[in-house]
Amino acid sequence: MFRIFSLFIGFISTLSLGQAEEHAWPIFRGPGGSGQALGQAVPTAFGPEKNVVWKTALPSGPSSPIIWGSRLFISGHVGTSVKMLCLNRLTGEVLWEGAREIPKVPKFFHIAGSVAAATPATDGKRVVFYFDDYGLITTDLNGNKLWEHRFVTSTGNQFSYGASPIIEGKKLLLNRDGALDSCLVCFDLKTGRILWKAKRPGVINSYCSPYVMEVNGAKQVLQGGSGELVAYDFNTGSEVWKATGLPGFVCVSPLAVGDTIYYGxxxxxxxxxxxxxxxxxxxxxxxxxxxxxxxxxxxxxxxKNKDNKISFAEFPSGRMKDVFPMTDQDGDKSINLEELDFWYTIKPWAGRNAFYAIKTGGKGDITRSHVKWKVPRGIPYVCSPIVQDNKLYLIKKGGFVTCVDTTTGKPIYSQERLGVGGEYYATPITVGDRIFIAAERGTVFVIKPSDKLEIIARNEIGEKLEATPAIVHDTLYLRGDKNLWAFRKK
Structure with a gap:
């Protein structure tokens, strides 16, 4: 349909399946979890009829694509069958598909809940998939099972599990917040043996993926949740430091640039x-x-019909409608006055809405000593931060962009409108002098890093967008709720 072979015959021969990491997007948010696509030249304008290389229908799921060489890995599910897929990233052809069965698909509180939300990870030899209702599955690049790890129970997350496994060197890191044995767990990537567990007692479910950084030659693992950001020793899992006064219920993953960590x-x-x-x-x-x-x-x-109940059809659009099953405590497909009153009367949870810039190198509780500055407004709900040219970019639900000077912590501009409301689940990606921002409603904005919000392009994809894009070889890989798209300048 998109003349795949005529477009790519010139370079398919130069890119073999399984080639080295020159063309790699190995974990959630890309190399190092930075959200940066260095040295890439993807098109600014794209869509269903423009700069499309291919599109491939996918099973349901919001997980993001990862890439190694000419192979692209992604997950999904069809009913109780969770899927692991490998595609040829040059053509969109499905090379192999694996599946496991789970007992049932939970009735999640949120409309966006999915049993296939975690983004896979690869080191070029192995691919790791995680399904909270099944466990870890590690295969080679051809889909052959290497090892699995089944947990006694899932994390029981009623909004669905949203973090992703992270590979660093020979280790695999996994957030198990909210489980009976709530912890950050580290596996030997080759064998699946547990190397250490950092216990996190009393911690509720967190959607924050682990993040690895290096401080004075030693690696640390950052994990956020339940009002804290904690740094653990990469080799032992022992706690190094923590910062408190943060959100108790968190979706954002941290980012470190230079000697500063950005999180909240x-x-x-x-x-x-x-x-x-x-x-x-x-x-x-x-x-x-x-x-x-x-x-x-x-x-x-x-x-409207004065029956003392508000049905799903009567309910106004917004986040409360998205969590309709959570409010509908008696399960009668409608909300009564007592159920709704819960939201008006419940007290705030422990923790607070905040975003920190934290100086690296501390020990113990560093909240007072190492928090350089805080951002009080324009804070994201789900998508993680990015930094470009000493500017921190935060995307708030509703389509509001805040840009902060990373040196001073002062806003360069605050809560400027993109023009499309709703949720922003995907983490922005920086590509040279452009930033790509995907709205859940199906629009991808391209903005210029500058002292004011400059929208270069507005691209309509025509389907919901929840996954974070991947970028390699001047090609943008974008997952919608129906298809995986590849965009490249023609």
Whole structure:
């Protein structure tokens, strides 16, 4: 359909399957988890009819693609069958597919919940897939099983497991926050043997992926969750330092650039009353003052047939509708006044919405000694930060971009609008002098790193976007809710 072979006959012969890491995007957020595609020249304008190399239909799931050489790996699921897929990244052809069966697909609280959310990881010899309802599966590049690790239970995450396994050298790191044995666990990548476990008692589910950085020649593993960011010794799993006063319920993963770590997040769990209700809905939702103040006022506005219940169809669009199953405690497919009142009366959780810049090199509790500055507004809910040219970029739900001077912590601009609301799940990716930002509603923005928000392009893909893009060999790989797309300048 897209004349694959005529477009690529000139360079397919030069790129063999399984080639070296020159063309590699091995883990979530790419090499080093940095979110940077160095030396790439992907098109600024692209879409279903422009600069398409190929598209391939995929099973359901929001996991992001990873790449080694000419092989692309991704996961998904069809019902209770969780899928591991390998594609030829040059043509989109499925080279192999593996599957495992899980007992059932949980009834997640959030509409975006999935049993195949974790992004795979590879070192060029092995590929690691993680499904919270099954466990770890490690294969070679041809899909042959090398080892598996089954856990006694899943993490029990009612919003679905959202972190990803991370490979660093000969080790594999996995966040197991919220499990019965809540911990950060380190495996021998070759054998699957557990090397160490850093126990995290009392920690609730976290969507933060482990992040490895080097400080004074020694590696540390950062793991966030339950109001803290903790650094563990890479070799032993012993705690080195921690920073407190952070979100209790967190989706963002940390990033280190130079001697500074950037981490934090925002959650409705840490606001209350009118502010909490307002945060659940877009600005143009039309909620009255009465609806913001009380459940009774909300019913007055939205219980159209006056049956003392609000059905899914009656419910206004927004984040509260996305967690409709969570509010519908009796499971009758509608929400009554008592169920809705929960959101108006519950107190904020422990922790707070904050975003820190933390100086590396500390020991113990470094909250007072090493936090260089904090960002109070424009904080992301899900997507992780990126840094480009001494500027920190944060993308807030609703399509608001904040740019912060990394030296001073002062905003260069704050909460500027992209023009598309809704959720922003995918982490932005920097490509040279451009930043790619994907909105869940199906738009990919390209902005220029500068002292003001400059939108270079707005690309409509035509399907929902939750996964973080991968970029190698001047090609952008983008997963939608139906297809995996490859875009390259023609």
């Amino acid at each position: 997040g925002w959650s409705t769990a840490h606001v209350a009353g009118r502010s909490r209700i307002a945060s659940f809905f877009p600005e143009n939702s039309g909620l009255t003052s009465e609806s913001l103040e009380s459940a009774e006022g909300f019913f007055k506005q939205f219980d």
